[in-house]
Amino acid sequence: MPLPLHLKINGASHEIDLDDPRVTLLDLLRERLYLTGTKKGCDRGQCGACTVLVDGRRINSCLALAVSMDGAEVTTIEGVADGDALHPVQQAFIEHDGFQCGFCTPGQIMSAIGLISEARAEGDAERVRELMSGNLCRCGAYAGITAAVLEAEQRITQAEKEKAA
Amino acid sequence: MSDIQMNTAPAHRRHGSNIGQPLTRRDGVAKVTGAAPYAADRHPDGMLHAVMAVSTISHGRVVELDTDAASAHPGVVAVMTSENRPPLAVDPDEKTNPFAFRLDALQNDGVRYAGQPIAVVIAETIEAANEGVSLLNPCYAPEHPRVALDQDDAFVPPVVGPGMPAEAGIGDVDKGMADAVRRIEAVYETPPQYHNAMEPHSIVATWDGDRLNVDTPTQGLALSQGRIAELFGIAPENIHIRSPFLGGGFGSKGLLSGPIALGILAAKMVERPVKLVVRRDQMFGPLSHRGATRQTLRLGVDGEGRLTAVSHHTLATTSVHDDFVEPSSNVSQTIYASPAIATSHEAVRLHIGTPGFMRAPGEASGSIALESAIDEAAYACGMDPLAFRLANYAEVEPISGKPFSSKALRECYAQAARKFGWADRPLEPHSMRDADGMLVGWGMGTALFPAMMFEGHARALIRDDGTGAVEIGAHDMGQGAWTALAQIAADSLALDLDSTDFRSGSSDLPDAGIAGGSGHTATAGMAIHKAGEDAIAKLAALALADQASPLYGAGNAGVEARDGHLFVSGDEGRSESYADILRRAGKQQVEGNGTSAANPDAQEQYSLNAHGAVFAEVKVDPDFGQVRVSRMVGAFAAGRIINPRMVESQLFGGMIWGLSFALHEQAVTDRRTGRIMNADLAEYHVPVNADVPPMECLLVPEEDAHVNALGIKGVGEIGITGSAGAIANAVWHATGARIRNFPISMDAISGARER
Amino acid sequence: MKRFDYVRPANIADAIEAGSAPGAAYLGAGTNLIDLMKGDVVRPDRIVDITRLPQLDAIEALPDGDFRVGALVRNADLAYHPDFAAKFPLVAEALLSGASAQLRNAATIGGNLLQRTRCRYFYDPASACNKRESGAGCDAIEGENRTHAILGWSKECTATHPSDLCVALAALDAVVEVEGASGRRDVPLVDLHRLPGDTPDRETDLAPGDLIVAIRLPAQSAGFARHARYLKIRERTSYAFAMVSAGAALEIENGAIRRARIALGAVAAKPWRAVAAEAALEGATPDTAAFERAADIALSDARASGDNAFKIDLARRVIVRALLRAAAGTPNRMPALPGSAFAPTAGELDHV
Known part of the structure; x- marks a missing residue:
């Protein structure tokens, strides 16, 4: 019996009749909706490559059953840029060379966006390192990642302040 | 000449x-x-999903697989086993050239290591394929496996690494040791390590008659194309491989592996495009790894702190069915001057996946042992570790006598030491603490990697x-x-x-x-x-x-x-x-x-290498032995730098691999079954962001007219060398505990300090 | 993963009915359950999705001063809840020392309590495990057991409970509200998990269908807020399970300890409350000597279950340090590295 599932993904509504309750959010995105920007690194919640935002919060999509996400708003790496204008986190990752092979990068960026909206890092590199530790990078681009997150955090906070003023 | x-x-x-x-x-x-687009992101029309089943025993035979149960699972299209898989033109066990490793592609029912593929389930969905694998419920006829490095049937392999002599030397080491005023003899152990690129090995294979389209991450397009052509009996030009991006390789994606061949076989069997992605736990088997080593270093030093003899012997693992011996001892041929040097290797055959090339194969494992031993020798002589290294600076390659094509190592030492503040280092270990009471230690290592070309x-x-x-x-x-x-x-x-x-x-x-x-x-x-x-x-x-x-x-x-x-x-x-x-x-x-x-004349006349120096600071909790690296400074001279931003990133990455080697990475093998018990990223520890300290990387200008016309030496691997040893030496300097089993664990530090 | 029926009950009663059937499992965030299912460690026939159940996601201060936390509250939301974290900083620090930000955003409090051991042999279906399959044997006993239990283990099982949260909850006398077929009952957190004995497969006192609906922190445990620290020793700076952890909480009055709370993590099949050690601290001056005596008492029954004798002394030292940190005072701001040995102590205190 198909399981009806409504998701809003990157702003677009999806009505899905899921034929298999075992499908994770990650496999739904990648294998059924062909949103392959989100990566499968370990499939067990141990690497962070599959990080997406669900209702604005960063989670590991590999450990989330898709059917249980019914009604959620999902943001993936494909939904981050505004047309050709990159998100400040994306821009900062390029400028600080916060990646090498690029495979963990979508997860890192989604995690960074989540981190910045959580507002717990407060411009402190040590807090960024701790709060980004759920995203492994085997190439070892951590220095660039940390610098990129700090800069993007500052830019976003600044922009929000200006907007509020 | x-x-x-x-x-x-x-x-x-x-x-x-x-x-x-x-x-x-x-x-x-x-x-x-x-x-x-990475390979696993492709989804041609009609594509099926394939998942491997792998062996849980490390020696024996597969007696039974419940293919009926797997096939009956909704969505499963086919189960490929050694009994029904499409034929190959060449036996995957045949060594058709020295770089052709034996592959496990379901050629028989034998099992020679844990994690060996024993079947492939092909299904409409990944969920069905995974469950099909679970339902196979294999029965084995197990035999006793050999899985521990301490076997008494070690042999001298004909070659080590990619074809280097197992033994080399110059001078009389026994005499050098006899002449020495101080002698160091120490045994260092390095564990099996697995590349664990973030991107699992994956393939999307599509047959079109006898033409084949392949999406797979490879470090060797032409080699892979040739190997596939040979295995499947088709012309290389009929095979198109796309590999625009690799999600990391580190040596594990250089040569065609069994799982990739299985993906192609699966597509052939079902006559539809097939995607096969290796599960993370399955990456600890058929995809090569850095073999474990036990290295014995003997150093003799004269009254002036100059080496009189260096002996570096490595006992390394290889598989029962193929040959790759981690060439760790060879690092001692090039870095430090000594009138007598002997490097040698032995190997033991274990029921493990065949070891292979993993980022700085031989150099990384050899470097941490040699740099530790050098540090031990320096302390025995009462010398600063940098001064000791300078006293033993190799003006020519010691073992060959060749001049270096260029060698700005002195500048690397000087610049990195200055940046680090090395001059303030107390000679005695266990003599620095920070404001929070943590033990602080400073260590260094020399980095070296040969400048190669193909x-x-x-x-x-x-x-x-x-x-x-x-x-x-x-x-x-x-x-x-x-x-x-x-x-x-x-x-x-x-x-x-x-x-x-x-x-x-x-x-x-x-x-x-x-x-x-x-x-x-x-x-x-x-x-x-x-x-x-x-x-x-x-x-x-x-x-x-x-x-x-x-x-x-x-x-x-x-x-x-x-x-x-x-x-x-x-x-x-x-x-x-x-x-x-x-x-x-x-x-x-x-x-x-x-x-x-490569220019054969330059190779004949010069020793061609990139050089570097790495300095590290660690903090060690005095009660728990938990270690955190707090600072690293590396200086590298690697000829002409094409893009300094990318080179710095590569070197940082290498330095982090060194950190990981010293403190984190280790596959833990159950000594009874040969199964790797931490085959995941929760327990096979690689550094997380919080493990990585502020790092600095200095690029020391160097022109080299001999390596090639562009003067490029390469930076991909050198960052690990030196770094791992620098951290191990810093741990010693912090604690006074000389840990020779890597990775350095908290219990080893605590245990050593108590003794 | 085995194919399963998926049900999403609308209320607790329906959930309990659905969850009482053999082969049923409750799904919260799934951060542990889905992992276990992918590894064929558990193969439920029916998944009862409780994430939509009403009224299980509140954090509320009760009139008597207790705090009640719904079972579906996410770990991160509890850790960052200003009122809760101010009253129970030990819980906040323990939570933030665990897993990753992503997992903390998803994982529920109820699920955290019921997470399974990280014993490698439990996770490996090809290994014998009495916890996974009663009577199957235990491959950990002679295997890779450096991280295994030093307290309360049996020859049938030496696995440890991996939760950080539970250590803090055990220390602070938390109560678990359980609803089952026969109604609602309170279970002290320290009684929720069982020691292995001859039945390591029976991990908790919950009956089939029992559903954790909330935990409660008693008002009097807020009295430790000024002197409460969690310390977690691990093999990575972050994103690693504890080798040994400890929660320590003190009430200090006129330079003497009035009440003390100590619990250990990753040393036993349950969060290990050290009651005798606490008693030894009452009335004592909060100094290293007193803390060392307490630590000795806490570990007096400890013994190695394998290659893990070092954990006994490690646990002793962890208790001492946790107590010293607690005595120094709860930091006014969560350390950048919560629970870490490397959380700096200088300059972060204002209670002292």
Whole structure:
């Protein structure tokens, strides 16, 4: 019996009749909706490559059953840029060379966006390192990642302040 | 022998300004938006999913698989086992060339290591394929496995690493030891390590008659194409491999592996496109790894702190069915001067997946042992570790007597030491604490990696619209080939980057050689450089022979290429654009071809290496032995730097691998079953962001006229060497505990301190 | 993963009915359950999705001063809840020392309590495990057991409970509200998990269908807020399970300890409350000597279950340090590295 599932993904509504309750959010995105920007690194919640935002919060999509996400708003790496204008986190990752092979990068960026909206890092590199530790990078681009997150955090906070003023 | 041939300047000079620029990655937008296609992102119409079943025993036979149960699971299309898999043209156990490792592609029911593929389930969905695997419920006839390094049947292998002699030496080590005033003898152990690129090995295979399209991450397009052709009995040109991006390789994606062959077989069996992605836990078996070693170092030192003898013996693992011996001892042939050096290797055969090339194979494992031993010797002599290394500075390669083609190691030592503040280091261990009471230690290591090149080919085009194109089947596994090689490509044609169409990452482009041995930028870069040179020469020939060209008749003076124009050398007034030359000649384009290879004369006459020095600070909790690296400074001299931003990133990555080697990475094997018990990323620890301290990387300028015309030495692996030892030495300096089993664990530190 | 029926009950009663059937499992965030299912460690026939159940996601201060935390509250939301974290900083620090930000955003409090051991042999279906399959044997006993239990283990099982949260909850006398077929009952957190004995497969006192609906922190445990620290020793700076952890909480009055709370993590099949050690601290001056005596008492029954004798002394030292940190005072701001040995102590205190 198909399981009806409504998701809003990157702003677009999806009505899905899921034929298999075992499908994770990650496999739904990648294998059924062909949103392959989100990566499968370990499939067990141990690497962070599959990080997406669900209702604005960063989670590991590999450990989330898709059917249980019914009604959620999902943001993936494909939904981050505004047309050709990159998100400040994306821009900062390029400028600080916060990646090498690029495979963990979508997860890192989604995690960074989540981190910045959580507002717990407060411009402190040590807090960024701790709060980004759920995203492994085997190439070892951590220095660039940390610098990129700090800069993007500052830019976003600044922009929000200006907007509020 | 005559003086070696210098790299001669080409008749026509090109001027470019792309090389050396710290450009951001040209593939950056694709990677930060999720648009960059990795192999597992492909989904051709009609594609099925394949999942491997792997063995849980490490020696024996598969007696039974419940293929009925698996096949009955909804969505399962086929179960491929050794009994029904399509035939191969060549036995995967046949060694068709020295680099052909034996593959496990379901050729029989035998099991020779835990994690060996024993079946493949192919299904409409990944969920069904996974459950099909679970339902196979294999029965085995197990036999006793050999899984521990301490076997008494060690043998001297004919070669180590990629074909190096197992034993080498100079002088009389026994005499050197006898003459020594101080002697160090110590045994260091390094564990099995697994590459664990973030991207699992994956393939999407699509057959079209006897033509095959393959998406798979590979560090060796042409080699993989050749191996597939051989295995499947089809012509290489019938195989198209796309590999524009690798999600990390580190050596594990260099040679075709069994799982990739299985993906192709599965597609053949079901006559539909098939995607096979290796599960993370399955990456601890058929995809090679860094074999475990036990290294015995014996150093003799005279009254002035100079080495009188170095003996470096390695006992390493290999598999029962194939040969790869981690060439750890060879690091002692090049770094420190000694009148007597002996390096040797032995191996034991275990029921493990065959070890192989893992980032700095031999250099990494050998470096941490040698740099630790050097540190022990320095302390025994009461000398500062840097002073001791300088006292034993190799002015020529000790074992061969060859001069170094270039060696700015002294500058590396000096610059990194100054930046680090090394001069303030107390000699005695266990003598520094921070404000929080943590033990603080400073350690250093010397980094060295050979400058290698392979054979590579490239094609360059200059087109009548004034733009150029460069084509090469090169590989970007994160090192930045899309950027750095494009910079070389643009300069090779004296064009700007935007006017140079750089095409790469596909097997239908010229063979760029393997991306390994830190030699890819040199290999591919030189092929590009020569292809560009050839294209410019052909363009110049058109102009010089054309009476209508301002360059007509300037043959002897030569021409210079700059900004899309050719100029008569020494006569700036005489120039013409590429476009004008081609249009008047009625040609759409000229094509140049280039081939690169290591210069055998340079190799014969010089020792070719990149060098570096790494300094590390660690903090160790005095009660718990938990370690955190708090600072690292590395200085590296690696010839010409094509893109300093990317090079710095590569070196940082290597330094973090060194950190990981010293403190984290280790596959834990159950000694009864041979199964790896931490085959996941929760328990096979690689550093997380919080493990990585503020790091600095200094690029020491170095020109090398011998390695190749571009002066490139390579930076992909050197960062690990030196770094791992620097951290181990810093742990000793913090605690006074000399831990010789890696990774250094909290219990080892606490235990050693109590003794 | 085995194919399963998926049900999403609308209320607790329906959930309990659905969850009482053999082969049923409750799904919260799934951060542990889905992992276990992918590894064929558990193969439920029916998944009862409780994430939509009403009224299980509140954090509320009760009139008597207790705090009640719904079972579906996410770990991160509890850790960052200003009022809760101010009253129970030990819980906040323990939560933030665990897993990753992503997992903390998803994982529920109820699920955290019921997470399974990280014993490698439990996770490996090809290994014998009495916890996974009663009577199958235990491959950990002679296997890779450096991280295994030093307290309360049996020859049938030496696995440890991996939760950080539970250590803090055990220390602070938390109560678990359980609803089952026979109604609602309170279970002290320290009684929720069982020691292995002869039945390591029976991990908790919950019956089939029992559903954790909330935990409660008693008002009097807020009295430790000024002197409460969690310390977690691990093999990575972050994103690693504890080798040994400890929660320590003190009430200090006129330079003497009035009440003390100590619990250990990753040393036993349950969060290990050290009651005798606490008693020994009452009335004592909060100094190293007193803390060392308490630590000795806490570990007096400890013994190695394998290659893990070092954990006994490690646990002793962890208790001492946790107590010293607690005595120094709860930091006014969560350390950048919560629970870490490397959380700096200088300059982060204002209670002292």
